[in-house]
Amino acid sequence: MAVTLTINGETKSVDAAPGTPLLWVLRDHLKMTGTKFGCGVAQCGACTVHVDGAPTRSCITPHDSLDGSEIKTIEGVDGRAADAIREAWVENQVPQCGYCQAGQIMSASALLAENPSPTDADIDNAMSGNLCRCATYMSIRRAIKDAATKI
Amino acid sequence: MFLHDIGIIPGRNDSGEAGRGRSQLTNLSRRGFVTGSGLFVLGVTLAGCSTYVEPEVDADAFDLPEAGPSPLTEVKGGDATPTLWIELEKEGKVKITCHRSEMGQQVWTSMAQIVADELDANWDDVAIVQAEGHERYGDQNTDGSRSVRYNFHRLRVAGAAMKYMLIEAAALYWKLEPSQCSASEGLVSNDQNSDTLSYGNLAELAGKLQIPAEGDITLKEPDEWTLINKEIPSLTIPKLVKGEGTFGIDVDRPGMVYAVVARPPQVFGRTGSVDDSAALEVPGVLQTVRLPDATPPAVFNALGGVAVVAEDTWAAIQGRNALDITWRDGPNASYNSESYGEELKATARRSGAVRRSRGDVSSALGSATTRIEAEYYAPHLAHSPMEPPAATAEWDGDTLTCWACVQDPQATRNTLADVLGVDKENITVNATWLGGAFGRKSKPDFVIEAALIAREVGKPVKVTWTREDEIRHGFYHSVSAQYMEAGLDEDGNCSAYLHRTAFPPIASTFVPGLATPTDGEMGLGATDVPFATPNLQVESRDAKGHLRIGWLRSVSNIYHAFAVQSFAAEMAHAAGRDQKDYLLELIGPDRQIDPGKEGAIYSNYDASIEEYPIETARLKNVVNLVADMADWGRNLPEGSGLGIAVHRSFLSYIATVIEVSVSDDGALTIPGIWLACDAGTVINPRHVRAQLEGGTIYGLSNALYGEITARDGAVVQDNFPSWRVMRMEEAPRAFEVQIVPSNAPPAGVGEPGTPPAAPALANAIFNATGQRIRNLPIIGAQGSRLTLPQDDNA
Numbered sequence A: 001m002a003v004t005l006t007i008n009g010e011t012k013s014v015d016a017a018p019g020t021p022l023l024w025v026l027r028d029h030l031k032m033t034g035t036k037f038g039c040g041v042a043q044c045g046a047c048t049v050h051v052d053g054a055p056t057r058s059c060i061t062p063h064d065s066l067d068g069s070e071i072k073t074i075e076g077v078d079g080r081a082a083d084a085i086r087e088a089w090v091e092n093q094v095p096q097c098g099y100c101q102a103g104q105i106m107s108a109s110a111l112l113a114e115n116p117s118p119t120d121a122d123i124d125n126a127m128s129g130n131l132c133r134c135a136t137y138m139s140i141r142r143a144i145k146d147a148a149t150k151i
Numbered sequence B: 001m002f003l004h005d006i007g008i009i010p011g012r013n014d015s016g017e018a019g020r021g022r023s024q025l026t027n028l029s030r031r032g033f034v035t036g037s038g039l040f041v042l043g044v045t046l047a048g049c050s051t052y053v054e055p056e057v058d059a060d061a062f063d064l065p066e067a068g069p070s071p072l073t074e075v076k077g078g079d080a081t082p083t084l085w086i087e088l089e090k091e092g093k094v095k096i097t098c099h100r101s102e103m104g105q106q107v108w109t110s111m112a113q114i115v116a117d118e119l120d121a122n123w124d125d126v127a128i129v130q131a132e133g134h135e136r137y138g139d140q141n142t143d144g145s146r147s148v149r150y151n152f153h154r155l156r157v158a159g160a161a162m163k164y165m166l167i168e169a170a171a172l173y174w175k176l177e178p179s180q181c182s183a184s185e186g187l188v189s190n191d192q193n194s195d196t197l198s199y200g201n202l203a204e205l206a207g208k209l210q211i212p213a214e215g216d217i218t219l220k221e222p223d224e225w226t227l228i229n230k231e232i233p234s235l236t237i238p239k240l241v242k243g244e245g246t247f248g249i250d251v252d253r254p255g256m257v258y259a260v261v262a263r264p265p266q267v268f269g270r271t272g273s274v275d276d277s278a279a280l281e282v283p284g285v286l287q288t289v290r291l292p293d294a295t296p297p298a299v300f301n302a303l304g305g306v307a308v309v310a311e312d313t314w315a316a317i318q319g320r321n322a323l324d325i326t327w328r329d330g331p332n333a334s335y336n337s338e339s340y341g342e343e344l345k346a347t348a349r350r351s352g353a354v355r356r357s358r359g360d361v362s363s364a365l366g367s368a369t370t371r372i373e374a375e376y377y378a379p380h381l382a383h384s385p386m387e388p389p390a391a392t393a394e395w396d397g398d399t400l401t402c403w404a405c406v407q408d409p410q411a412t413r414n415t416l417a418d419v420l421g422v423d424k425e426n427i428t429v430n431a432t433w434l435g436g437a438f439g440r441k442s443k444p445d446f447v448i449e450a451a452l453i454a455r456e457v458g459k460p461v462k463v464t465w466t467r468e469d470e471i472r473h474g475f476y477h478s479v480s481a482q483y484m485e486a487g488l489d490e491d492g493n494c495s496a497y498l499h500r501t502a503f504p505p506i507a508s509t510f511v512p513g514l515a516t517p518t519d520g521e522m523g524l525g526a527t528d529v530p531f532a533t534p535n536l537q538v539e540s541r542d543a544k545g546h547l548r549i550g551w552l553r554s555v556s557n558i559y560h561a562f563a564v565q566s567f568a569a570e571m572a573h574a575a576g577r578d579q580k581d582y583l584l585e586l587i588g589p590d591r592q593i594d595p596g597k598e599g600a601i602y603s604n605y606d607a608s609i610e611e612y613p614i615e616t617a618r619l620k621n622v623v624n625l626v627a628d629m630a631d632w633g634r635n636l637p638e639g640s641g642l643g644i645a646v647h648r649s650f651l652s653y654i655a656t657v658i659e660v661s662v663s664d665d666g667a668l669t670i671p672g673i674w675l676a677c678d679a680g681t682v683i684n685p686r687h688v689r690a691q692l693e694g695g696t697i698y699g700l701s702n703a704l705y706g707e708i709t710a711r712d713g714a715v716v717q718d719n720f721p722s723w724r725v726m727r728m729e730e731a732p733r734a735f736e737v738q739i740v741p742s743n744a745p746p747a748g749v750g751e752p753g754t755p756p757a758a759p760a761l762a763n764a765i766f767n768a769t770g771q772r773i774r775n776l777p778i779i780g781a782q783g784s785r786l787t788l789p790q791d792d793n794a
């Protein structure tokens, strides 16, 4: 049964099995591969998207529970917080392999939208669910603080 | 000089088909014309009041002798023929081929910096073409921290040779001598009147010219570099922050279906009965494919099992969950890592094969004033790149095309040809971006799976490894046990040093039953020990492998540096001396060390010992530098400590100081890390710092939490958090890296940050708490704090 989703401001009709996580609907059905798979069990944050502005692990979120929600992914996230984060990410050369970074940017931009001047503890809290095996943590911390000064 | 695009004038690039293809440059530059927009952008220079309009260079107007073959096919490092590496488009784009895999080390950027600097290209025009796997590029095996080292010289030559030809072409056009022209930022200038011709405009004419010999080319002096050794921003990051770029797991092909594989839990376990009826009922599941059982040796082959093919990855995973498979035991069914570890430690206590020897260790031990000994143990580790392995395969008759996150597209192609019985010429392997790799993606077993399944299915197939697959079916970093013994004289100086190491070698993955640590592995931190003690012996003991053993970021250096640098601090403690001072004394006077002169078969990371000697002065220099950076010796609060370690690996010298703070109940934090690095010439200091930070945290994460265990031949861990990786809140608050300025030949940077991390941490914990860490992991996946020594007064 087709489900209608609003993703990055566009309406998309999706025909996936009931209960299919949003992650796989994005990646396999809609070919929006910016959102990454890392664990499938809400432990790594690679799959983070925004659902009505809140950072959400798409790997455990059934797509058919999102009717009427506003979904944003790395391909379309915008606004002052997201722009500042992207800019700070480039400025601080944050990504290494970059695989975790869509998730990092989604978590960081949600943090900044909510809390424009986060402390170290706020950053730890908001970002501790996003693993980075390349260990860009120090750069992420720096970049979030940089971005905070710009919004 | 100020260059504007003033307009678009149609090119004349569709005429004159005849006469093309005389040299590779013509071919490739023509390819640019064909694939480009066909439009040529002319430039205008505003110099004073006069306006200069660049004329279009018509290559066909020049009647030139046929160019001979490239004289640059065998320069140091391989083929430096410029057309192999550079394609100039008429519209201005400079396409640089990157034959190494991009996995976060910013190899796209560094390779391009090297080429573009000698080419004097305009950096803004640079675009990267990722090479397919092919011998024409020489070594493409992106591991061993050697992309820069192997390619620095030949890519400079390629860039310089291309520039030479562009200048010659401009001189021809202007009827000048080449010496009357100069090149900069993508333009050749007429030094008489400052007219310019753009590289794109000159490309076709340059393509008709003879490629110069190496002797005709002058490479820049380091002080002339405009891109090399500069902090040029990454070429991948602007794409990454928008979710662009294609990783292995992102590949999409028309009509593609999705597969996951249920693999036997044991290496060489076999598939027994399979009931796939429930799996086939899962919505979206299309079919199952039984893969052939794996047989020794493991090599890079697929592990066997049953694939579930579906309309999306989720359905494939659900289908796999619904499979009912009886696995049959294989030869590794009795492997239990806990008892194996105990045996390995016992093995390391017994004398072994001598791999390097100086003086007479046993008599020196006998006459020592103080004798100390220690045993170190380090478990198997999983690579766990954030992108698990993933590969897509597509057959067209007998022709196979694969896209995958592979570190070595050539080995992938060769293995595919072997396993599938297909002529290599009919196989194309495209390397995508790699979402981390750390050695895992050097092993293309996942690509073999995709090709096997796609052949059965008759459609393009993408195989995705779930995290559970990645952790349970890796090529694991080897488990190790090491025994160390030292004798100190009455002044506390080391008079005898014995290091005995036991671990199943990587070679066991390739040669069944092979159990002797190889010279290569022994040379990663054991036989290359830089200590000056008069009596020294390095020994190895055999150990059998029961998992697939593979190389993981810095390989045997991990456990060897952990033991050697921890033991150095133990000696210092026994002598009642400062860790850093004692370490410097152990290293001893300035000299070059050749382990080969003391019986070691030492490969020095495949580099000549003359070009890349082991220099104790450089080791000591980074120790002193890092001690200054960390303010070594400063007063620290109760429960805090600094620890130091130094290690040469991949031809680079790294010293690390770590500060730890341990609370009364054993909670550990890392306030700061300092690292000094001498890697010779570095291409991009900023990205080098990132690699060293990443390599250090990778080492710390593994030392604190990393442990793969096996029960009845099967790996126990399956996903985060039973395989634990350091998170944001555990990362150090401060991390300072200093790079020693050097014009020495370039060395590695992707791995050398890792080895000193664990011993520096262990030494810091000792200084903070008195607790000596000899077994890894320090905390473990389930733990949250250190187990502190019992306080006698408690």
Ligand code: FES
Pocket: A036, A037, A038, A039, A040, A041, A042, A043, A044, A045, A046, A047, A048, A057, A058, A059, A060
């Ligand atoms: S893939 Fe969703 S949290 Fe890891």
Ligand code: FES
Pocket: A095, A096, A097, A098, A099, A100, A101, A131, A132, A133, A134, A135, A136, B104, B386, B435, B436
């Ligand atoms: S940048 Fe590679 S995993 Fe984070």
